[in-house]
Amino acid sequence: MTIPIAIEPVSRNEAGIATALPLLAQRFGERFAQSEAVRQQHGHTLTWLTNQPPDGVVFVESTEEVVEIVRVCGEHRVPIIPFGAGSSLEGHLNAPGGGISIDFTHMKRVIAVHGEDLDCVIEPGITHYELNEYLRDTGLFFPIDPGAEASLGGMAATRASGTNAVRYGTMRDNVINLTAVMPDGSVVKTGNRAKKSSAGYDLARLLIGSEGTLGVITELTLKLHGIPEAISGGVCPFPTVEDACNAVIMTIQSGIPVARIELLDALQVKACNAYSKLDLEEVPTLFVEFHGSPASVAEQSEGFGQIAAEFGAGAFIWETSAEARNKLWKARHDVYWACVGLRPGAKAIATDACVPISRLAECVGETVADIEKTGLVAPIVGHVGDGNFHVTMLLDISDADEVERAAGFVGRLNMRAIGMDGTCTGEHGVGQGKMKYLAAEHGAGVAVMRTIKRAIDPDNIMNPGKIIAAN
Amino acid sequence: MTIPIAIEPVSRNEAGIATALPLLAQRFGERFAQSEAVRQQHGHTLTWLTNQPPDGVVFVESTEEVVEIVRVCGEHRVPIIPFGAGSSLEGHLNAPGGGISIDFTHMKRVIAVHGEDLDCVIEPGITHYELNEYLRDTGLFFPIDPGAEASLGGMAATRASGTNAVRYGTMRDNVINLTAVMPDGSVVKTGNRAKKSSAGYDLARLLIGSEGTLGVITELTLKLHGIPEAISGGVCPFPTVEDACNAVIMTIQSGIPVARIELLDALQVKACNAYSKLDLEEVPTLFVEFHGSPASVAEQSEGFGQIAAEFGAGAFIWETSAEARNKLWKARHDVYWACVGLRPGAKAIATDACVPISRLAECVGETVADIEKTGLVAPIVGHVGDGNFHVTMLLDISDADEVERAAGFVGRLNMRAIGMDGTCTGEHGVGQGKMKYLAAEHGAGVAVMRTIKRAIDPDNIMNPGKIIAAN
Incomplete structure (x- = not known):
């Protein structure tokens, strides 16, 4: 049956997809999947939105590989949809115009734990449970806990929070910096590890909550907290x-x-x-x-x-x-x-x-x-x-x-x-499901968001059809 | 003598300035000032950067007036420099290409205190001392305290912090939403008063720390805290x-x-x-x-x-x-x-x-x-x-x-x-003085900042010559 939620249509660039797929297949071999089952699993699988599977899935292992994919997809104007743990509730993972799902389940490394600075550097595919399991002997923990076994990359992308946020804040407050691959293939690290900075625009906060529509997060430096006595x-x-x-x-x-x-x-x-x-x-x-x-x-x-x-x-x-x-x-x-x-x-x-x-x-x-x-x-x-x-x-x-x-x-x-001076989404994000409420909530702000989206992603390859319509 | 700090040059649009000044003079009468003393006081007055006064100063009283000024300046491509209390330390207030200083010292109202939600709504010209004086009988306080008697608009614009930040965070963490007049004259309120939201790009965090280069802040909703027992x-x-x-x-x-x-x-x-x-x-x-x-x-x-x-x-x-x-x-x-x-x-x-x-x-x-x-x-x-x-x-x-x-x-x-994985500015901002360090600190991120700046402010009228060179 048809669910009465209007999904933003994204036109399919068939020629581009047809060109990019074999290039990615050749480059990534067994780590490139096109089977029906894998594709469906990488489309949206929870709630009532229609499943819109991507055309292919790449299981990436490094920032450099993400750069390669973004370059290929950018050249051929093929959509890119980042995929963490698949726990999204608003259709973020759907591929309404087809394209490539970048799967981060092979990128779960903890790169560094700086106990003395109460921070750690991680890859985006690790879940909060896995990170806390890793940290178990350090006396430190990462508090954000959205319930679902979500990946930290996905949590950053949707500005997630959960049960502990009332005390420890949300992902907005607990990401010190992040690395993202931008639509032109450039790699941006949004800052250093200082606890605070006034050096320029807050690109970390812009990318947190951008749901993959501006760039693909490939590394995160997170605040840690001492396990309470x-x-x-x-x-x-x-x-x-x-x-x-x-x-x-x-x-x-x-x-x-x-x-x-x-x-x-x-x-x-x-x-x-x-x-x-x-x-x-x-x-x-x-x-x-x-x-x-x-x-x-x-x-x-x-x-x-x-x-x-x-x-x-x-x-x-x-x-x-x-x-x-x-x-x-x-x-x-x-x-x-x-x-x-x-x-x-x-x-x-x-x-x-x-x-x-x-x-x-x-x-x-x-x-x-x-x-x-x-x-x-x-x-x-x-x-x-x-x-x-x-x-x-x-x-x-x-x-x-x-x-x-x-x-x-x-x-x-x-x-x-x-x-009531509140929001339609405290922590799940907009995705496809809540686009129609954004104007009521943000008024003229939606036009500013669209200006930013178009400037950073002029070909609309980054998770198109999510948050704001490109046109 | 010449200070060995390279100041980004901004070309003067003499014709535009000559057209805009009489329009503003006529509209704002006694609240438009052009005397040498007032102009110099509205240029940069602290530290070693050369004083570069604006061509005129408007003492505004409402968001609507700021819209009018932005419309006039936008039409004639005249720079706009917001002015709070003048305590900037990095040349933020200078007018390297001339233009209009928007002075907020007449906009110091506390619009609302929502004690039950631990927040308040204020105009940007009020200082943190004045706000705390106002709040004195409520049992609440605003903790950010940069030492200088800074305006809260200026503190938001520079992502200020100070002595209490170690416990209460910085302006980044303590602004719930803000209203800004954008270069096209549109008025953007960045969100509602909910404690958290995942609804779209975090425009509040983008404007906080943008030093007046993307929009002019005209209202702020701030977190308050209970005065400790x-x-x-x-x-x-x-x-x-x-x-x-x-x-x-x-x-x-x-x-x-x-x-x-x-x-x-x-x-x-x-x-x-x-x-x-x-x-x-x-x-x-x-x-x-x-x-x-x-x-x-x-x-x-x-x-x-x-x-x-x-x-x-x-x-x-x-x-x-x-x-x-x-x-x-x-x-x-x-x-x-x-x-x-x-x-x-x-x-x-x-x-x-x-x-x-x-x-x-x-x-x-x-x-x-x-x-x-x-x-x-x-x-x-x-x-x-x-x-x-x-x-x-x-x-x-x-x-x-x-x-x-x-x-x-x-x-x-x-x-x-x-x-050492830190920053050249923890809280003062970039202004004119630290532009040259931004590339060392942000690498490819500077290009993203420039893309955003150009998209939102294509005529470069918002505090030009600060943070990043437009070209």
Whole structure:
């Protein structure tokens, strides 16, 4: 069936593609794939957007190889789509005009760890889990954790964040510099390793969140953080979603430096109980975590406990053992799969609204009412400390009426968030799915984005058909 | 005399200027100034770069007025130079091709304070002191503090930071969104007030640090922070500059969330004693400050005290009263004037190197040796928690040999910092003074910056001759 999301069309340059493919095949041999299965897997595979596979996939091993591909594709005007772990939720990986997917799963090296400077240099294909596994004995960790096992290149490209962002910031804040291959094949390193710099335009921040439309990220220098001396956390049930939101608002306003504060509505808790074998009360619930010295963690927990009680929270269940805590956060990370389990055969589609925290309870409240009115099965989970929440709609994709209603709901939610001085995407990015909301959110800024895109990528070979229409 | 710093020439469009001036004079009446004194004051007035005054100054009162000026100047290809408080140190305010200075000292309004969201909306002419004065009864503050009484628009334009950045970040991190008038007269608001967003290119971060070369900032939404429950701080003397640096490195590596940690070398302490009536021992000294709950501040202080002792620190003098603390930080902020007092009649020229913290002791050590070898009077002060330090050269500007030696020293220092994976400017910006180091620091990135500049400002009317040469 046809999903009522307008996808930006990109015309296919058949002649260019026909010329470039054999050149790349010859150059990369077994590391160039054209099989139907590999191509489909490198198109968009999650959510409801149509899969638009690339014409070929190159498994690259170095920045220099990316330069070679960009040169070939640039000469023949063939689209390039960078591919990390495939966890994108907005069609970033689709190839609406065909072209070459650059797969970074062979580029997972940790090039350097500068423990004394709290940074590391990595290749973009490594995931945040793998990086933290590598760092395990250093006493350091990389905090950004979007749930999905995403690659760090992809996380930078979409300006990802996740559960820890409320304390540690997003990819915007945790990339010190990056190396990117630009459309003309030049290799740009956006800066050195100094903690700050005022030397010229912030090209790192321009590329972070550009979703592969300006250049291909091939190396990243990331901030690291010391593993906290003490971590504590737990689970806190609330009478209503609004009560939980209000407790979050008060916690943030009180300056409690909470490391994670996640909302799950009753349906989401039910899904997690079933999928992750938890036995939580099926009511709106906050998962919280505090990082710091033992004294500071105790102080934070106490402060939060008082606030939660003011908003009618039930008994706070503390998980002091790392094992119990990990089970809880594993469940949090698995919500996508837990949701899928809630309605077998359904497609799970996640929204990504984010509003100023003062509007959070109102925005979630109106959204819950809208879900009910629209008649959707759609649990809510969110990084509510940042005002960001996801509605995971579970859709029978063969039911045109249901899909139509869901699309209407998504449109209302995005405009509601923008109308509350927020954004249609807190962390998933624009991709193909949210292009139509950009004008509402950015007004005249869209023209500036387009000017930059055209100037840097005049032939529109870098992930065309994403973020902004080229014309 | 001629200062051996190459200033990028910008050709004067005499006809355009002759046409635009009367139009602006007629439109803005008494708020349009052309007197020699006002023009000179709006050119560059600090450091050793030649004063290049604009042809006229408009004291604007709204975004709409800025649009009008940009439209007139755009039509007649007349340069526009935004002016905040005039505290720039790299010639940002000069008008090498003449043109119009847009003075924001009439735009100092606080438009909104959203206490519940920890943000505020302001006009760009307000200084950080004035903003904090305004916020005084709210329990909130804006932490970025570059010492100079700079305007927040100018601080955003140069990506400024200062003493608190080690804990609270720089202007990059503390601007939520901004409004800018672009060269075509369009008004761009770079986003809403959500704490994070993945919706398109990060235009706020592109404009922050662009030094007025891409657009004119007319409004800012800033992050605010709760005034810490407890603040403690003091002064700690060290046997050598390297010992002090090593104590800083260890403090940062230990994860102590120090709010300020500033190094003054013996000569700087001497200057401060004289200017600010302090009686500190004239040896390398750290000024430190801790923010947090009473328990956390005590914990941080104790941790720092142990580290300082390991590096041979003398008696740590705690200043617990707000009054004594304010006197100390007032002295820190007045170092520029204290330095000037050290050699009456001399011109004070500040460098701005910033290196990864692991290289700090080495970089400062080599720099101290270079100062001695070069025979300069040049105290050192710095935001060493970020690896950023300033050498304030006190020069007899009429002594060609001394000026020549100083210029050589600056060049070596900037290249030393870049060679240590750092930057020639941690917070002052590029302006006219540091353009020649940009290629060494950014390589192929300079071409990307130029591409962006040309695309957004094809007629090069926005602060021409700064950051990158247009051709």
